Amino acid sequence: MxxxxxxxxxxxxxxxxxxxxxxxxxxxxxxxxxxxxxxxxxxxxxxxxxxxxxxxxxxxxxxxxxxxxxxxxxxxxxxxxxxxxxxxxxxxxxxxxxxxxxxxxxxxxxxxxxxxxxxxxxxxxxxxxxxxxxxxxxxxxxxxxxxxxxxxxxxxxxxxxxSFSDIEEHLRKQWAAQFYKFLEDRKSRLDVEHISIILDKLSGSSNKLESLVESLHDNNQGKDKTQELLHNASIFKNIEDFWQAVKELFDLYISVYTREENEYNDEKLKLEQFNLPDFARNNVQNWSDFDPVKVSDYKEYLTLLGIFNFEEQEERSFIKVSIIGLEGLPISFSPGTWENRPFEPSFELGIKGSNAELRKKALVSVFGKS
Missing domain, CATH: 3.40.50 (Rossmann fold)
Structure with a gap:
């Protein structure tokens, strides 16, 4: 030993x-x-x-x-x-x-x-x-x-x-205090590990909020810091959900317009050449810096980021969505189907209440580093 x-x-x-x-x-x-x-x-x-x-x-x-x-x-x-x-x-x-x-x-x-x-x-x-x-x-x-x-x-x-008794007395007190500090630090580490497990369940990966966990561990600010950490974890999870929905929508485009029965045309060629992950990685900084407070809803947000164009058809009760630059390849959703996607809640609970750092972390989490 x-x-x-x-x-x-x-x-x-x-x-x-x-x-x-x-x-x-x-x-x-x-x-x-x-x-x-x-x-x-x-x-x-x-x-x-x-x-x-x-x-x-x-x-x-x-x-x-x-x-x-x-x-x-x-x-x-x-x-x-x-x-x-x-x-x-x-x-x-x-x-x-x-x-x-x-x-x-x-x-x-x-x-x-x-x-x-x-x-x-x-x-x-x-x-x-x-x-x-x-x-x-x-x-x-x-x-x-x-x-x-x-x-x-x-x-x-x-x-x-x-005399030596003075040295002995001082060392006994100091080493006892040092051992106590070790126990307190161990308790803090266990608290951080417990919080990390909670974050893992919230965000799906133990390293996605690594910097926030480190902040709690380094500053050791107790209950208030823990609450702040968990709040940020919830926001982060919603931002991730939002961009996962964007990714799934793009995958749907691919599945719809690569079917054999669809006629081959210039826009279909552009779609095949359009790579969403690369596009996102190249725009991580711009998208994370863009302030979502300036927009009214997720549709305006995605439009101003240069990703999707939305056209609502109220009389026909559906929403037409297309990738900006590929308006000739729209996908239509009925309101019920559209609401099944988490754009609305994840935008309000995640994007709207986030800062640039959290938005950037979530983008990198979903699309990878550039």
Missing amino acids: AVPKVFVSSTCYDLAEERSQLERFIISYGFQPILSEYSDVFYDPDEHTHNACVKEVAHCDLFILIISGRFGGKHIDGDGESITQAEYNEARRLKIPIFSFVKNDVLNAQLYFKENVKSEGKEFATRIKYPSIYKQDDAVKIFEFIQSVQHARENNAIESYV
């Missing part, structure tokens, strides 16, 4: 007791500690041990940083930073959760240093002796390292400690 790996980064000699206690603490959680002195780091014989320590960070899930009064050895391939700093920088680069601790007297010394820099200047502050720092020449480098942690844009929480 895979368990989280926890990388412990600090100077070793002055913090041997903290590192030893951390190893036991991490194991007690069922996690795997990674500490260099316990042979947890793989030292590739073809590279320097400094680089091996830094590379090991990538295999870990959590990162614990402890800063005390020693700067430690300089990283062999670095620009003056310590090995601990190099490990920390790698954890930040990889966005691994970092739990940072600074020994209380060292953190107080850093605050004292900053106050002296403000009041007397850095040259004066540098000349002061700081008892908590092992080598005074390293004081500024340690203080600047602490400040770089504090000033990071994210992952920058830092805690002072006097």
Whole structure:
């Protein structure tokens, strides 16, 4: 069973007791500690041990940083930073959760240093002796390292400690909170999966409203966002129905005018050469951008889009429909037959209440991408 790996980064000699206690603490959680002195780091014989320590960070899930009064050895391939700093920088680069601790007297010394820099200047502050720092020449480098942690844009929480019990208490609270967040995120994911199933039933395909599902998942806006998502799903389904009806009407044209008994003529040739899916794919952007609020009904909408021409014959109680440009090949419907098609309800419940993005998604869904 895979368990989280926890990388412990600090100077070793002055913090041997903290590192030893951390190893036991991490194991007690069922996690795997990674500490260099316990042979947890793989030292590739073809590279320097400094680089091996830094590379090991990538295999870990959590990162614990402890800063005390020693700067430690300089990283062999670095620009003056310590090995601990190099490990920390790698954890930040990889966005691994970092739990940072600074020994209380060292953190107080850093605050004292900053106050002296403000009041007397850095040259004066540098000349002061700081008892908590092992080598005074390293004081500024340690203080600047602490400040770089504090000033990071994210992952920058830092805690002072006097004894290991302070570290232990803080980690217990933080890891408990992290586990709680995991449970909350899992609950949110399950909610999104449940909504995805509803959308699948509404729209017929799990990926047709992918961006809307992602919006709910990313923003985690709860019940109101869910209601908005379901409302948009219903609109989307009606837009799909509308364009499916257009597609079926075109298929009916083909079946009527390709019968053997129909005489071959120029318009029939044009119909055979007219490809509705290609026509739709070439016009996806124009059709989705056209505002349906400007039209009174579906007949005007399809006419202004340049697809169908409608001619109502009230005295004969039927509607004559033809593809624009092929008016010599009309198809006639009685009102009852026409109402069986979902143009009217899907136009009112879908097209009229939609935005350009939903219209475009539905067109691509029915006719494919250009």
